[in-house]
Amino acid sequence: MNKRMSGSDYLFSLLFVFMLVCATGAFFFGYRLGVDRTVARLAPSPAPDVAAKPAAYRQQDLVSFYHNVYEPFQTFVDRWFAFQEELEAGSFSGKSPRPGDIADAARQAYQKIETFSVSSPSPLLEQAHVAYLKSLKLFLQTAGSSAPAGSASDEFLREAKRYALEAQRLYYASILKWEETVHPVPAQELLEKTDLSFDDWAKLNLNAKNVYVAALMERNDHFLPVRPHDLTARVDELIRSDQPRKWNVSTVDRLAQLLVDTDAVRRDDFAQSKDRLYAGQLLPDLPFFRGASEMAAGRTS
DSSP, X not given: OOOOOOHHHHHHHHHHHXXXXXXXXXXXXXXXHHHHHHHHHHSOOOXXXXXXXXXXXXXXXXXXXXXXXXXXXXXXXXXXXXXXXXXXXXXXXXXXOOHHHHHHHXXXXXXXXXXXXXXXXXXXXXXXXXXXXXXXXXXXXXXXXXXXXXXXXXXXXXXXXXHHHHHHXXXXXXXXXXXXXXXXXXTGGGGGOSSOBHHHHTTSOHHHHHHHHHHHHHXXXXXXXXXXXXXXXXXXXXXXXXXXXXXXXXXXHHHHHHXXXXXXXXXXXXXXXXXXXXXXXXXXXXXXXXXXXXXXXXXXX
């Protein structure tokens, strides 16, 4: 025979549900607080105040940063992407990297990058340095992990990618600052826009385009095994071909998203296009800006 619940039974049930809701809320609040505190704890000590000195963006600083910060980080990221590809494909072999190898690679990259210091007051490079260190520390927390979505490890991975994209944008912005020390760079106000039209895009020089694309990648969470200038080159190639018009695509952001979604950007796209698309553009002497002909000449010399 069914019994009707008494008033005390109802009260007990309501109190139980209320306590369950409070406990769940406290868990997620504590989890988010823990992530935030971990990120804050991973931050290196702030650099000395250089506000009294004018910012300087010299080519030798960009080159030094490339070899001592960018390249070690990119070496780790390349291994991380290779690990993820094999993890997704389930195609591990005897020579495949293991979770412990990825953690070791992150640790080694961090140790190399940690000792670097920017020799001149270059705030963007200093901020990029800090962001790369934060990213590596967070990658180290999750290296090789296949934790479920929503876990602390998953959140650390999102933060690691976010800091990597922030650092990348800051490095490309410092390259543009270097160009400004050589000659004026027009149309920089367009970099504040989003969803840039092709007409506005054409007003930007190469370094400014790369800054726009690096910012686009950051705001859209495009953590990819390609560099901003590879995506820039693909955008320029397609605009020249008039193909976007046939697709009814009229903005850089939509075209970039289409390229990313269809996996239509490759690591050597800039190198293959440089001589044809960017002759006469001023670039610092950084290895990732070398064109196919320059790389071929280097191999034969």
